[in-house]
Amino acid sequence: MNAISQSGNGPDAQSVQHTQAAGVHNCYDADDGFKHLQAHVATSAFDSVDKVDAPKCHPQTRLAVLDEIMDWILLAVTRIQWMLWLNGAAGAGKSAIARSIVALCLSKNIPVARFFFFRTDPTRNSIQPVVATLVHQLVQQLPDLLAIIVPKIQSDPLIFRKSLETQLGYLIFEPLRQLHRECPMKTNVVLLVDGVDECAGHENQKGLVRAIASFLSPRDIPVVAFFGSRAENHLGQIFRSQEVSTSLLQLALDGHYLPDNDIRLFLTEKFAEIKATHPFSDYLDKDWPDPSHVGDIVTKSSGQFIYASVVIIFLSSPRQHPAQQLEIIRGLRPAGKLTPFAQLDALYRHIFSQVENIGQASLILAYSIFGNTPHLVDLEPFFGIPFDTVHVILADLPSIVDYRSSKEALYFLNASLPDFLLDSK
Template sequence: MSGIAQNNTSNTRQLQQTGGLFQTGPGSSFLIHDGHFTQHNQAPTVHYCYDSDDPFKHLQAHVAPSAYASQQDGEAPKCHPNTRKAVLDEIMNWVILEATRIQWILWLNGAAGAGKSAIARSIVDLCTERDIVIAKFFFFRTDPTRNNLAHLVATLAYQLIQVIPGLDVIILPRIRSDPLIFNQSLETQFQVLIFDPLLELHKKFPFSRPLLLLFDGVDECDGHTSQTGFIRTISKFVELKSFPLLALFSSRAENQIKMEFRSTQIAKTTHPLPLDDHYLPDQDIRLFLTDSFFSVKETHPFNDLLDHNWPTPELVEEIVTKSSGQFIYASVVMKFISAPHLHPAQQLNIIRGLRPSGTLTPFAELDALYRHIFSQVRDIARTTLILVYFILGNATLRRCAEVLDISQADIHIALADLTSVVSVSSTKNGEIRFLHASLPDFLLDRARSQEFYIDRAYWSTQLSIGFFDKVASRQVIDYFYILGHLPHAECTPDLRARILSFNPSQMRDTYSTSTWSSYLTDIQNMNFGDGGEVYHQQLNVVTRYVKKRNPDQLWSLEEKHDIAVILAQIESEAVEKSKRKTRERKSAFGMMIRSLLK
């Protein structure tokens, strides 16, 4: 056998796809129509491994059809036409490599919503078009048949039987001889039902082309230990290089998965492929948006209500920027705008926050993703505090650690569970980067983030109080930190007391007069219900400070604040002080003269 045929021999049993229902195992069946699967939950059918006379039916009972079948509801589609060409070409070049192969494993990784699953589904199509045997398993966290490893090997074996002639007569007798094989470890199942049968067939009829095992959404498999153990097991067999068996893993770059692919044994045969800016995602997202808006203008029932120049290039670019290189945001936006019963331009205004959403939920899909990610965070209190600091202020790691009285290592640890949406710089004065520009919007919206909501007013108040406390205790702290929080703080008695006790002379560093002017403006705009007492007290304190330290910069204060009375008072105090000193000198001189005359 010079190659691997895509059509099975006649004695191979196949699932009857007649448009009716077929049983797939406990609790579900699938309606097949035009090659698409729709799941129907029903009373579970009990399957006992020990009384299965037919090994093929026994295999079927352990298969998860939705893990390899057509795109299911709520899942990512294939790549939009003419997008992701560079990354698809790189993966396919790796698959069909003619030269001596060094890397037998490929790890496609990226942020949440980067489009990994869409790329994986497109790879399936490209392999099928080129007659490359591919068996796939798409993990999905909300589907109990494919959010764990229980059905993995059976699903792979079933697919391989369908496309490789002669493989069934090797695999099925093994199932018949050991009906409890699916209760064995993943490693045992894989060796008995996948690796050894393929090796046996390869020895008889050498494979001339690679066989590809594709695993998408590894991070959606329950449990970190299951994820890393699964990667290790599959890699162990692939690395034997006994025949052209390749493995493509697709996942977020979560720390436990990252560590596994960095291990010495796996790293030397792995080709890591991160979905970063190297592949110019903004260009692909822009093309997707352009095509999608064109379709809306051509087909939407309300297209005659749209301006001919809608949307403007600036609006498209706004969505591209907000997408941050991740396709999910652009996809969610276009799905919302394309709703056939609503006005597309009005829908876009809702997205942009220019029109109330009412009962509509424009970001429901994205919000569900964010909430799941945050539900996995172990120390949500500390993580929230750190995110508050970066979202509400222009922070660096050093400044954040200083203000929160924690180490920079603590910041890295707290954010370790958010690597799919947040990137932390490794430099001392670096920053954290939100891989999704829409994440802060989500966290600052109570309706969207729910239990993970960041109340800007509350946290701005707490951070402002913390600033004044640190200044009072003479701790080194950057003054600019306060400017981002006071405008949003609540006028509480605690904050009022802290402001009244503040004096710029407590600061170790010197700041420009314009900075103090901005500070006073923030105080002026706050309403403590005291008739402006706080503002006037601080205006007096700051003016006196600037008069003493930078008298030639008083004009900067005068531009926005009325300090004439305070300056006059300072001058009057200076005159009175001068007179007092003159009287004191005369008195002292008089006492000296009287002393000499005695």
């Protein structure tokens, strides 16, 4: 029995036959079971053509973190960490890294089933289609699973209406254990879930992590789980819990990976591409852009790829002059009806929409921007906000601001955030 498909063509449901105590089920039954599975799959969660989806990492960037993650996946010695949490600030490039990991796994014939949550897409912003979507990909890459899973769907057609834990055990972990007993898998299977924080409902987010951790706890099958999300407090709480943390590798996308170098490389190559391909390239100065202007974009990015990416998208518009677009970015030319940072603004608006105490949070942020020496201990005499409540008020903003009581100050993780807050629009 070949546990891993080398052809990549996936299974043919009509060829599946199996025998149960009740007798032999015909090919029509197998096809019916597979179609029932397909009816619950969110295709956009793993194969989306939506422009809002992050592409893979730019070539030759993020190499250190990609190597670290792939080394963890390929680990052949005794494994301690069966789950990985990649977290970082809003716009840090987590999804691009996740998509690159998928591509690397597929290129090495490592089975990888993935689900990319996205908050504004109703087909993939809820917990309901997660298991069916993962299962569908697993049977494509591990065809022998189909003969195990289809009978289970046939015997319980309502399985997709049951709890997440029941679905995970019945359709993923039990079948993988059976397959591993019958034909030991020679490589790890990867379950990759990105954008966990974009799944509707905090309890659903925590429940997904907790359930997968529970099924991995026996450590008896070669399955690892990758989670990507912003470092929201409620997710940090579940990942730090005893039931999860003992098997967890946590990677934070911070200065440790020298993101400024990668962002500069990305910008340098993208500016060269604009100069070579843009319809108005003949009207660009040969020395454009000024290196200091590129440096300003790197600084404004604050280690987060989203700002640099948005700038390049804006400059690449075939209907506008790139040099004039850059002047708009630098604030030297009015934007008019153009909206260079619409994507970034939408991200900030979503984050602020989740803030419970938006009034006091806004006061704290405003004080941090306008105060000459903005020590947060001074908030109480000005606004009546006790210093020891600041961390509670800012609890919904860990992906865009960093607050540590020992410093008595607030640090913006995205240098573009004050611009957003000060924009009257």
